[in-house]
Amino acid sequence: MNRRTTRTATRTLAASIALASGLALTGCSSDGDAKDGKPQLKVSGAFMPQPVMDMAGGFLVIKNDSGTADKLTSVSSPLSDDVQIHETKDQKMRQVKSFDIPANGELKLERGGNHIMFMKIKQKPKQGDKVSVELRFEKSGPIKVELPVEAPNHNPKQH
Known part of the structure; x- marks a missing residue:
């Protein structure tokens, strides 16, 4: 050469x-990933309409500010021994094992759509109360959230 x-x-x-x-x-x-590589999740807009029966719904948004996707795998609460996550398709609810939380995206649990379902609640919380829940994920650690109890017809989309 x-x-x-x-x-x-x-x-x-x-x-x-x-x-x-x-x-x-x-x-x-x-950007947005923690040093341990786990997703960075934040919860906002949490609420529960005041229940009128022995069941209740829970609604919130989980924002993922990282490049790593995650899944919501379960929810627990002292309000009920049977807390489920439900998807709504064709105006029908059904229990699912998990919900995807996309990287740099969000999971919306909202009225008329996917949501948390509290079956056979132990007592009916009243408007102004708060209901504790723990959200569990495939990759991230659990997150504890207080759901403020709102009027039975409360829907933030209509405000």
């Missing part, structure tokens, strides 16, 4: 190493 070919090969190799290093660093971290 002559000098010119050696210099060109050296520059190409150096550029390739720099590019590969930059890509490797980019793949290892993403």
Whole structure:
């Protein structure tokens, strides 16, 4: 090889190493991810309409500010020994095992859609009370949330 070919090969190799290093660093971290690589979840808009029967619904939004997806796998509460997560399709509710929480996205549990269902509640909370729940996830640690009890017809979409 002559000098010119050696210099060109050296520059190409150096550029390739720099590019590969930059890509490797980019793949290892993403904005919003914790150092342990778990999703960063935040809950907002939580509420429960005052129950009129021995069942109640719970509604909230789980925002994922990370590049790692997660799943809501279960919910528990002192209000009921049977707390389920339900999806609504074609105006029919059915229990599901989990809900996806996309990377850099959100899961909306809302009236008329997917929601938390408290079966055979132990007592009926009144408007102004708060109901404790614990949300459990596939990857993230549990999150405890207080659901303020609102009027039976409360729907934030209509305000």
